[in-house]
Amino acid sequence: MLKGFRDFVMKGNVIDLATAVIIGTAFSAVVNALVTNVLMPFIAGLVGSPNFDDFAVWNFNGNLVQFGVLLTAIVNFLLIAASVYFVIIVPMNHIIERRNRVLGITPGQEAVDPQIALLTEIRDSLRTHQ
Numbered sequence: 001m002l003k004g005f006r007d008f009v010m011k012g013n014v015i016d017l018a019t020a021v022i023i024g025t026a027f028s029a030v031v032n033a034l035v036t037n038v039l040m041p042f043i044a045g046l047v048g049s050p051n052f053d054d055f056a057v058w059n060f061n062g063n064l065v066q067f068g069v070l071l072t073a074i075v076n077f078l079l080i081a082a083s084v085y086f087v088i089i090v091p092m093n094h095i096i097e098r099r100n101r102v103l104g105i106t107p108g109q110e111a112v113d114p115q116i117a118l119l120t121e122i123r124d125s126l127r128t129h130q
Contacts, residue, residue, distance in 0.1 A: 035080055
């Protein structure tokens with residue numbers, strides 16, 4: 001039973017997943033700092049408040065319905081998504097595109113596994129000889 005657990009933990013995908021979680025956790029501090037210390041103060045300068053929690057509060061039979069809290073969460077989500085897109089995704093796409101140009105890889109051209117290429121060649125050869 002312990003050997004099976006050790007084999008499971010030592011698989012490449014488990015190690016890759018653990019590394020991704022660790023890097024993601026560390027990078028979340030960068031994204032949160034960007035949103036909290038750069039983007040939200042900028043929005044506060046434009047609209048006067050860094051959050052909308054007190055916006056559209058409605059008293060319903062003694063219970064507060066706070067649409068502003070939802071609005072703040074939506075704005076925070078959109079800011080984080082935009083930060084990740086413009087700080088990570090766009091630059092990585094440019095780096096990958098530049099690397100592919102240097103290597104002579106055209107868009108849509110995929111690297112084919114040599115074993116699959118060989119099997120495909122054998123299959124096609126067998127079809128022509130029948």
